[in-house]
Amino acid sequence: MKFRVLGPLDVRLAGETLALGGGKQRAVLAVLLLRAEEVVSVQRLIDEVWGDEPPPSAAHTLESYISRLRQLFREHGPRVIRKGAGYALELGDATLDAREFVSMQEQATIAAAMDEPAEVVELTGGALAMWRGPALADVALASAGRAEADRLEELRLRTYELRFDAELALGRHEPAIGELQKLVAQNPYRERFVAQLMLALYRAGRHAEALEVYEHTRRRLDADLGLQPSADLRQLSGQIVRQDPSLRRPTPSPSAYTRPSPVVGQRRRRVAVLAAGAVVVAAALALTASGGAAVPERVPPSWREVALVLPEPADDLGIAARVVSEAVQSSEILYSLKPQTAYVDPEAPEEDIDALEARIRTGGVGLVVALGDGRDARAVARLVRRMPETRFVFIDASLDELSLRRVPNAAAIRFSDEDAFYLGGYLTGLVPTMDGSKRRVDTVSVVADGPTRDNAWLIAGLKRGLRAARPGITLRVDYSHELEDVTACENLANRQIDAGSDVVVALSGRCSLGALAVARLRGVWGVGAAEDGIALTDDVLMASQKEWTKATFFALERLIGDRLRMGRDTVLGFEDDYMVAMWWSHRAPERAASAVVDRCSVMRASRHRDL
Numbered sequence: 001m002k003f004r005v006l007g008p009l010d011v012r013l014a015g016e017t018l019a020l021g022g023g024k025q026r027a028v029l030a031v032l033l034l035r036a037e038e039v040v041s042v043q044r045l046i047d048e049v050w051g052d053e054p055p056p057s058a059a060h061t062l063e064s065y066i067s068r069l070r071q072l073f074r075e076h077g078p079r080v081i082r083k084g085a086g087y088a089l090e091l092g093d094a095t096l097d098a099r100e101f102v103s104m105q106e107q108a109t110i111a112a113a114m115d116e117p118a119e120v121v122e123l124t125g126g127a128l129a130m131w132r133g134p135a136l137a138d139v140a141l142a143s144a145g146r147a148e149a150d151r152l153e154e155l156r157l158r159t160y161e162l163r164f165d166a167e168l169a170l171g172r173h174e175p176a177i178g179e180l181q182k183l184v185a186q187n188p189y190r191e192r193f194v195a196q197l198m199l200a201l202y203r204a205g206r207h208a209e210a211l212e213v214y215e216h217t218r219r220r221l222d223a224d225l226g227l228q229p230s231a232d233l234r235q236l237s238g239q240i241v242r243q244d245p246s247l248r249r250p251t252p253s254p255s256a257y258t259r260p261s262p263v264v265g266q267r268r269r270r271v272a273v274l275a276a277g278a279v280v281v282a283a284a285l286a287l288t289a290s291g292g293a294a295v296p297e298r299v300p301p302s303w304r305e306v307a308l309v310l311p312e313p314a315d316d317l318g319i320a321a322r323v324v325s326e327a328v329q330s331s332e333i334l335y336s337l338k339p340q341t342a343y344v345d346p347e348a349p350e351e352d353i354d355a356l357e358a359r360i361r362t363g364g365v366g367l368v369v370a371l372g373d374g375r376d377a378r379a380v381a382r383l384v385r386r387m388p389e390t391r392f393v394f395i396d397a398s399l400d401e402l403s404l405r406r407v408p409n410a411a412a413i414r415f416s417d418e419d420a421f422y423l424g425g426y427l428t429g430l431v432p433t434m435d436g437s438k439r440r441v442d443t444v445s446v447v448a449d450g451p452t453r454d455n456a457w458l459i460a461g462l463k464r465g466l467r468a469a470r471p472g473i474t475l476r477v478d479y480s481h482e483l484e485d486v487t488a489c490e491n492l493a494n495r496q497i498d499a500g501s502d503v504v505v506a507l508s509g510r511c512s513l514g515a516l517a518v519a520r521l522r523g524v525w526g527v528g529a530a531e532d533g534i535a536l537t538d539d540v541l542m543a544s545q546k547e548w549t550k551a552t553f554f555a556l557e558r559l560i561g562d563r564l565r566m567g568r569d570t571v572l573g574f575e576d577d578y579m580v581a582m583w584w585s586h587r588a589p590e591r592a593a594s595a596v597v598d599r600c601s602v603m604r605a606s607r608h609r610d611l
Helices: 025-036 043-049 060-071 097-113 117-128 143-169 173-186 189-204 207-225 231-242 281-288 292-298 319-334 350-362 375-381 418-426 453-469 486-498 509-520 548-561 591-608
Strands: 001-002 008-015 079-083 085-092 269-272 305-311 339-343 366-370 390-393 410-415 443-450 475-477 503-507 525-529 539-548 569-572 578-583
Touching: 001 097, 025 043, 025 060, 025 085, 025 375, 043 060, 043 085, 060 079, 085 366, 097 143, 143 173, 143 189, 143 231, 143 319, 143 486, 173 189, 189 207, 189 231, 207 231, 305 319, 305 350, 305 375, 319 366, 319 548, 339 350, 339 375, 339 390, 350 375, 366 375, 366 548, 390 548, 410 548, 418 539, 418 578, 418 591, 443 453, 443 486, 443 509, 453 475, 453 503, 475 486, 486 503, 486 509, 503 509, 509 525, 509 569, 539 591, 548 569, 578 591
Parallel strands: 305 339, 305 366, 366 390, 390 410, 410 569, 443 475, 443 503, 503 525, 525 539
Antiparallel strands: 001 008, 079 085, 269 578, 539 578
């Protein structure tokens, strides 16, 4: 069964459209779908269907609608069940297009942060193709339900923005012009579309038209709203007048046109995509569960002000910081929160902490989100006990490392990277050597920066996976005591390969690039973590990737719903809808790839829990 809300409400079974009854029964189903798997109170259903003046028989009529929906779905998977003072729609094996859309949009956001425009185009194209018109266009809903549908519409527009940023990065400006003109006409005050159209026209040699688009937008903003274009749009106009060299069309490398796909047999594959029906918990819940319009009603006023604390960038934010920042900024739309960003110098955080504390207090900030457990995050941690009325959540961190265990206004979200490395070890034990000289890998070596807690978890996961696949495999571990100097890892990897290693696993930050470069040159497999900046080339057997966007939405949704476990770590792994992703080379044999997918499914089924 397929539920479709990205357009007129539609339910299909084996390709046939089901009759859903009259308008009010359709409205009941729409509300349950917008908050699928969540309890929707009887009162909310009545309010959404009948508005401010429901008839005395509304509750009884609602029961009739629920009964008819149950009959319609019987023996096809979905169930409408009574829970407490409300009802919940459990999808079972059915699909919901809104969830699939949000999943692909979130993956496109990550691909954009990782500067992979070809993948962004592919993902956004698939996501936008699901839309058949305005969300729930044929269903009459009250303000709260319509607000949730409008949030889907906002994500749709953001998806277009991602797509055209990627198209322009690939030099595809001329094909983009027509669609951008249509989007600007439909959304005349959305300046990002205007800027994209101006840039596309400029790169197509239509300079005068680009400036006319700006002038038209300026006049309309002034006439309709009494506003002037933003500073960014004014700057772009000036750059076009000056023919600024920075606006020239890009010259993407051939690799930019490689379209990575999760399909078996192509460039690289991802466990999170291969498992059919995987749910993007955080973003989907934000739109279809207790997020959206219902959540802010329960949020204390101070919690609407959210401060994101990041390490002060030397030149540009890293991938994790960029993605988490975008997720927090999205909370303005998804949860009606008011995000702001503060920076702390990781080399001398003490100098910024007093100013940060003053900013939090004077700004009425109720939620603080910090990234990692480095020196800057540890400095932020010192504020937790001094500010008991403010809630702090640390992404990709552990409260034990921050000395905050059992502190009631702190929580930490930690990724279970060991899950990915367990599967990486399992895959490694099943593949031949990269040069084909052996049917099975005999020796695996690890280059780690030091015997840290995180490395211990990863190595333990890797070892368990190796033993599960081949009990007799040899594993050796060496420490570079280095995170930046790539030569240290180059030297270690050379020695390991000289000693007979068939696979080099690199866990040393940027230094890992040296180890993996040596592995590539010498014809052995490499394994690493995507956040270290490794290129996902064919000689990289496996790379893990933390899903910072999902984790951030996960934390925010549960914080404002008062459902995040405070005073302790929340560990997110494969059982939690793929909070840690895993990529592997298309050169891995099909049988080995299938075995990994099967093992992932077993892990998820046996350990699945509702956090």
